[in-house]
Amino acid sequence: MVDLAPTPARAARPSPQGGHRRQGRHGIGRIALRAGVIAYVGLLVAWPVALVFWNTFADGLAPVVETFTDPLVLASLRLTAIAAAWSVALNVVFGVAVSLLIVRYEFPGKRLLNAILDLPLSVSPVVVGLSIVLVYETTRGVFGVPLAAAGIQVLFSTPGIILATTFVAMPLVIREIVPVLTEVGTDQEQAARSLGASAPQTFWRITIPAIRWGLTYGVVLCLARSIGEFGAVKIVSGNLIGQTQTATLMVEQMYFDFDQEQAFAIAALLATVSIIAIVVVSVLRSRAERKGTS
Amino acid sequence: MTTLADSAARTPLRGRRAAARSTLTRGTGVTLGLSVLWLSVLVLVPLGAVVAAAASGGVAGAWSVLTNPQTLAAITLTVGQAALVTVLNVVVGTAIAWVLVRDRFVGKRAIEVIIDVPFALPTIVAGLVLLGLYGPRSPVGVDVANTRAAVFLAFAFVTLPFVVRAVQPVLEQLDPDVERAARSLGASGVQTWARVLLPALAPAIAAGAAMSFARAVSEYGALVLISGNLALRTEVTSVRILTYIENGQLSEAAVVATVLLAIALVVLVALDLLQRRVARRG
Amino acid sequence: MSIDIQGVGKRFGSFVALDDVNLSLPTGQLTALLGPSGGGKSTLLRIIAGLESADEGRVRIEGKDATGLPAQKRGVGFVFQHYAAFTHMSVAKNVAFGLEIRHRPKEEVRERVDELLRLVHLEQFAHRLPSQLSGGQRQRMALARALAVEPTVLLLDEPFGALDAQVRKELRQWLRRLHDEVHVTTVFVTHDQEEALEVADQIVVINEGRVEQIGTPDELYDAPANDFVMRFLGPTTTLAGLVVRPHDIGVVALPVNGAIAGTVRGVHRVGFEVRLTVQTSEAREPAVVTLPRSRWVELGVDVGDPVWLRLPADAARTPADAAHVGGVVGVAH
Numbered sequence: 001m002v003d004l005a006p007t008p009a010r011a012a013r014p015s016p017q018g019g020h021r022r023q024g025r026h027g028i029g030r031i032a033l034r035a036g037v038i039a040y041v042g043l044l045v046a047w048p049v050a051l052v053f054w055n056t057f058a059d060g061l062a063p064v065v066e067t068f069t070d071p072l073v074l075a076s077l078r079l080t081a082i083a084a085a086w087s088v089a090l091n092v093v094f095g096v097a098v099s100l101l102i103v104r105y106e107f108p109g110k111r112l113l114n115a116i117l118d119l120p121l122s123v124s125p126v127v128v129g130l131s132i133v134l135v136y137e138t139t140r141g142v143f144g145v146p147l148a149a150a151g152i153q154v155l156f157s158t159p160g161i162i163l164a165t166t167f168v169a170m171p172l173v174i175r176e177i178v179p180v181l182t183e184v185g186t187d188q189e190q191a192a193r194s195l196g197a198s199a200p201q202t203f204w205r206i207t208i209p210a211i212r213w214g215l216t217y218g219v220v221l222c223l224a225r226s227i228g229e230f231g232a233v234k235i236v237s238g239n240l241i242g243q244t245q246t247a248t249l250m251v252e253q254m255y256f257d258f259d260q261e262q263a264f265a266i267a268a269l270l271a272t273v274s275i276i277a278i279v280v281v282s283v284l285r286s287r288a289e290r291k292g293t294s
Numbered sequence: 295m296t297t298l299a300d301s302a303a304r305t306p307l308r309g310r311r312a313a314a315r316s317t318l319t320r321g322t323g324v325t326l327g328l329s330v331l332w333l334s335v336l337v338l339v340p341l342g343a344v345v346a347a348a349a350s351g352g353v354a355g356a357w358s359v360l361t362n363p364q365t366l367a368a369i370t371l372t373v374g375q376a377a378l379v380t381v382l383n384v385v386v387g388t389a390i391a392w393v394l395v396r397d398r399f400v401g402k403r404a405i406e407v408i409i410d411v412p413f414a415l416p417t418i419v420a421g422l423v424l425l426g427l428y429g430p431r432s433p434v435g436v437d438v439a440n441t442r443a444a445v446f447l448a449f450a451f452v453t454l455p456f457v458v459r460a461v462q463p464v465l466e467q468l469d470p471d472v473e474r475a476a477r478s479l480g481a482s483g484v485q486t487w488a489r490v491l492l493p494a495l496a497p498a499i500a501a502g503a504a505m506s507f508a509r510a511v512s513e514y515g516a517l518v519l520i521s522g523n524l525a526l527r528t529e530v531t532s533v534r535i536l537t538y539i540e541n542g543q544l545s546e547a548a549v550v551a552t553v554l555l556a557i558a559l560v561v562l563v564a565l566d567l568l569q570r571r572v573a574r575r576g
Numbered sequence: 577m578s579i580d581i582q583g584v585g586k587r588f589g590s591f592v593a594l595d596d597v598n599l600s601l602p603t604g605q606l607t608a609l610l611g612p613s614g615g616g617k618s619t620l621l622r623i624i625a626g627l628e629s630a631d632e633g634r635v636r637i638e639g640k641d642a643t644g645l646p647a648q649k650r651g652v653g654f655v656f657q658h659y660a661a662f663t664h665m666s667v668a669k670n671v672a673f674g675l676e677i678r679h680r681p682k683e684e685v686r687e688r689v690d691e692l693l694r695l696v697h698l699e700q701f702a703h704r705l706p707s708q709l710s711g712g713q714r715q716r717m718a719l720a721r722a723l724a725v726e727p728t729v730l731l732l733d734e735p736f737g738a739l740d741a742q743v744r745k746e747l748r749q750w751l752r753r754l755h756d757e758v759h760v761t762t763v764f765v766t767h768d769q770e771e772a773l774e775v776a777d778q779i780v781v782i783n784e785g786r787v788e789q790i791g792t793p794d795e796l797y798d799a800p801a802n803d804f805v806m807r808f809l810g811p812t813t814t815l816a817g818l819v820v821r822p823h824d825i826g827v828v829a830l831p832v833n834g835a836i837a838g839t840v841r842g843v844h845r846v847g848f849e850v851r852l853t854v855q856t857s858e859a860r861e862p863a864v865v866t867l868p869r870s871r872w873v874e875l876g877v878d879v880g881d882p883v884w885l886r887l888p889a890d891a892a893r894t895p896a897d898a899a900h901v902g903g904v905v906g907v908a909h
Contacts, residue, residue, distance in 0.1 A: 033389060038405065046408050048451075051426035052426055101326050105318050106317045107316045113333075117333075126554075130548065134347050143335075170337070188662055191660035192662075192673065195677060195721065195722070196674050210663065264422070275415075278411065
């Protein structure tokens with residue numbers, strides 16, 4: 001697992017050396033740097049994000065209420081929730097299994113597997129969408145032709161959206177669990193086995209509780225990523241209003257339809273969910289670190 | 295799920311060479327098989343299909359797609375802006391990481407959370423967010439919509455966390471006394487950075503830069519609303535691919551997609567090598 | 577016999593961890609597996625527990641062939657060097673784990689846990705998390721946890737290895753007393769000869785994957801089977817081609833029949849004893865002799881003085897391995 005890429009909020013912990021004990025003689029340089037950083041982050045992220053909320057409530061609550069009672073909007077939110085739920089479920093099962101294999105076992109091709117697992121994070125969502133179209137397309141696609149013969153449609157319907165969402169969010173659970181599994185080691189599992197626990201008992205009673213925080217972060221991040229997926233879903237869904245339109249697609253369509261109030265309202269909802277996700281992970285992580293358990 | 299203890303118990307007479315190469319048992323072997331199958335169905339076969347579709351037109355076909363002026367302009371713009379943004383991130387991201395680790399001020403926790411916002415925010419929302427401050431309705435009168443600056447801005451937004459989060463943990467492991475020692479030996483602030491901090495942080499910065507570049511090159515959602523997608527001017531590679539797809543030109547789309555895939559693979563290999571280097575340094 | 581090991585061998589790649597080990601451990605005894613790090617003793621313990629598999633050979637526990645049996649079916653209690661505490665469970669839950677796995681009635685589990693926590697003096701910590709305990713307390717909890725399931729054998733892998741010297745001494749005496757109370761067949765791994773000599777009924781010395789000697793602490797100390805055992809059990813020196821213990825050598829200031837003549841090269845006072853370095857005519861390296869300070873004062877010798885050394889007939893000795901000839905005090909660790 002390439003562990004150098006950012007994992008949100010991991011670093012939200014106090015410096016172990018308490019490395020900021022004093023302002024020192026070089027206080028001016030330090031304060032200038034601090035101001036620069038605050039200005040940059042503020043102008044690039046904080047202010048623009050705040051504006052979305054401002055724009056959403058600029059004309060009062062009525063447009064917001066109207067947006068979230070619109071059946072088309074509700075349908076898109078429901079579809080997003082379904083896709084995200086599947087993505088989280090699939091990625092948790094796959095992520096836990098693969099993480100255990102990678103951390104606990106040796107096998108040929110492990111390094112390659114490790115590298116491939118990170119691929120979805122650096123592949124463009126548009127490429128992901130295209131790849132799914134090519135495979136599930138009903139005239140020539142490797143999977144699409146037999147599935148069409150069986151009467152199953154993947155593209156332009158919910159299964160395609162689920163596949164695209166699962167693809168892009170795949171590495172997030174693994175990235176969170178692998179370091180935790182590595183750190184806890186196998187002692188507790190071996191102790192459980194020697195006390196008479198079977199393999200499934202050991203897994204459910206020892207392994208899963210030991211990685212519960214890592215798993216929680218993984219689920220939260222996977223959820224946020226799944227809810228927010230746009231490019232890949234746009235390509236595989238066909239963007240059929242009221243049928244295959246997810247919340248993010250709805251935002252785009254409403255913006256281009258000059259329905260900006262509704263676009264802002266949905267965007268604000270999505271932004272709220274993602275910010276809550278970050279805050280939850282950040283708070284849980286710093287709490288876990290304070291307790292000295294992860 | 296099968297644990298290590300199980301593997302020991304089930305294979306009492308395991309061969310010596312097999313033991314050195316694989317510690318899988320029957321149960322975990324099946325798990326690995328299923329995982330690889332799932333990975334193949336979900337990721338590898340589809341990505342392989344992209345490469346296959348790209349190859350279907352032959353080298354000449356691929357060449358004519360890539361030399362199409364509109365495609366070439368899109369790739370040049372994307373790579374150029376991504377490189378610029380990466381340079382910016384190397385400087386600013388390292389500075390942010392330093393401030394977050396070494397400085398202490400009210401609101402630092404907030405900055406910590408804000409840094410991650412671009413990572414979790416849906417990209418389409420990111421586009422909308424940027425339009426709010428830097429679009430036609432900008433309260434500060436800065437309108438970059440439909441210009442190349444918009445591409446740069448969107449890239450800078452979505453790649454903000456990468457260098458910061460790569461450098462931060464490494465910097466935390468670095469004893470601040472090292473910096474103080476350098477100062478006490480007469481090094482200036484700039485010298486301390488150049489000779490003490492940067493060499494220690496270089497692999498992490500490089501890793502963050504690689505991720506940042508890969509992310510920028512592949513970005514789509516944050517751009518659609520703000521860049522205007524003007525052919526030859528603000529159209530990026532991923533938008534170009536989408537245009538091909540919408541026109542039903544799947545193999546042309548696949549050729550351009552393969553270029554993005556190749557960039558992603560190069561970045562992954564670079565990261566793997568970098569990580570090994572970091573691991574060696576302990 | 578409680579544990580019977582026949583022809584057990586184990587390799588990790590090209591490294592031979594155990595080579596044709598044969599061993600029988602009687603029921604109810606406290607046995608120490610003693611040897612240097614990397615000598616194979618922990619591997620042997622893990623093979624007995626089923627946490628590691630032998631490449632060859634058989635393991636029998638209480639007469640039953642356990643070679644192919646997974647760890648959870650061996651009825652073995654295992655205590656790990658780093659405690660292996662279940663960090664997400666309270667102390668009481670840790671101890672109850674094995675009983676809950678066996679679906680024992682709640683009331684019985686509660687009583688048994690209380691009883692064990694009293695036994696290991698942790699009754700007031702029942703509801704704490706392991707992270708709130710000291711190392712010694714965590715190890716006692718791990719011991720209670722292993723004892724809860726009434727194992728046929730109790731295996732401890734360097735149980736005190738991660739603890740401070742003081743706690744370590746207390747705990748090993750406590751383990752001895754506990755064993756006298758509980759009487760379960762116990763095997764513990766240690767690289768500390770003092771720990772083994774003090775606590776164990778029987779010691780198995782293991783080095784480079786082979787059993788060097790099996791015996792009671794007295795047998796081992798008084799009649800070491802070879803050079804390695806001799807050197808491992810404490811400081812040694814060489815005298816007249818023999819490996820002997822520095823405190824066994826007699827020193828006199830006048831020539832005596834059968835004694836070896838030498839010259840004092842150094843005198844070092846170390847606490848209550850004095851260490852003399854004596855160059856004899858027959859060896860290249862000087863021999864080291866330790867004697868109580870009062871004896872040294874009585875002797876009245878100093879650097880440059882002639883002395884005569886002799887070895888009492890009952891002193892432990894082994895022929896010196898050619899490679900080790902020399903009088904340097906070898907402190908085994």
